[in-house]
Amino acid sequence: MASPITSFQNGRYQVLRKLGEGGKGVVFLCQDTVLRRQVAIKLIKEEVLDEEGLLRFQREVQAMASLVHPNVVTVFDIGQEEGRHFLVLEFMEGGDVEQIVAASLNKRLDAAATVRISKEVVRALEHAHRHNILHRDVKPGNIWLTQGGQAKLGDFGLAYLGGGPRLTRAGMMVGSIAYMAPEVALGR
Ligand code: 3AM
Numbered sequence: 001m002a003s004p005i006t007s008f009q010n011g012r013y014q015v016l017r018k019l020g021e022g023g024k025g026v027v028f029l030c031q032d033t034v035l036r037r038q039v040a041i042k043l044i045k046e047e048v049l050d051e052e053g054l055l056r057f058q059r060e061v062q063a064m065a066s067l068v069h070p071n072v073v074t075v076f077d078i079g080q081e082e083g084r085h086f087l088v089l090e091f092m093e094g095g096d097v098e099q100i101v102a103a104s105l106n107k108r109l110d111a112a113a114t115v116r117i118s119k120e121v122v123r124a125l126e127h128a129h130r131h132n133i134l135h136r137d138v139k140p141g142n143i144w145l146t147q148g149g150q151a152k153l154g155d156f157g158l159a160y161l162g163g164g165p166r167l168t169r170a171g172m173m174v175g176s177i178a179y180m181a182p183e184v185a186l187g188r
Pocket of ligand 1: 019020021022025026027040073089090091092093095096099144
């Protein structure tokens with residue numbers, strides 16, 4: 001088994017701990033030793049991305065990088081470590097909303113928090129749509145909070161970027177079934 005990664009980019013980003021693991025990647029909390037701040041690094045699991053995987057990765061980064069907005073998670077950089085691609089992201093200390101709901105007493109957010117977070121996500125979507133970008137996977141697990149409680153939309157891995165080539169066939173569903181709009185689930 002390969003030894004665990006302890007740093008990225010010739011030691012610039014030192015791994016402090018693993019934050020978690022998603023479908024496509026492992027996320028680490030790292031210290032940026034140059035800018036002296038904490039960042040989250042998402043390391044793509046596949047050693048070698050196929051053509052479509054690479055295109056999706058590039059799109060995720062391009063979508064996030066083009067959306068400079070207080071309610072969109074900032075992407076700082078990209079790179080490769082031992083042949084695997086990674087993204088350097090703003091560290092969201094408050095965790096994602098799915099985690100927050102799961103940790104709450106009765107497994108739900110109160111109305112005030114729900115309205116506040118929703119408004120912030122809508123602002124992010126408004127901004128994305130103005131830039132011809134559709135997120136296509138809006139759900140609690142893709143919304144993060146800062147330490148101060150500000151909500152930001154992240155994970156643009158399934159986003160549709162207007163103007164670029166389509167990666168999904170017409171009529172193909174993308175997103176998460178539990179959070180999909182009915183008309184999308186019906187293929188319309
Ligand atoms: O595995 P869990 O659900 O605990 O919240 C994300 C998820 O945590 C976390 O990494 C795990 C796999 O996606 N994560 C992703 N991006 C993050 C970020 N920018 C993040 N945590 C903090 N800041």
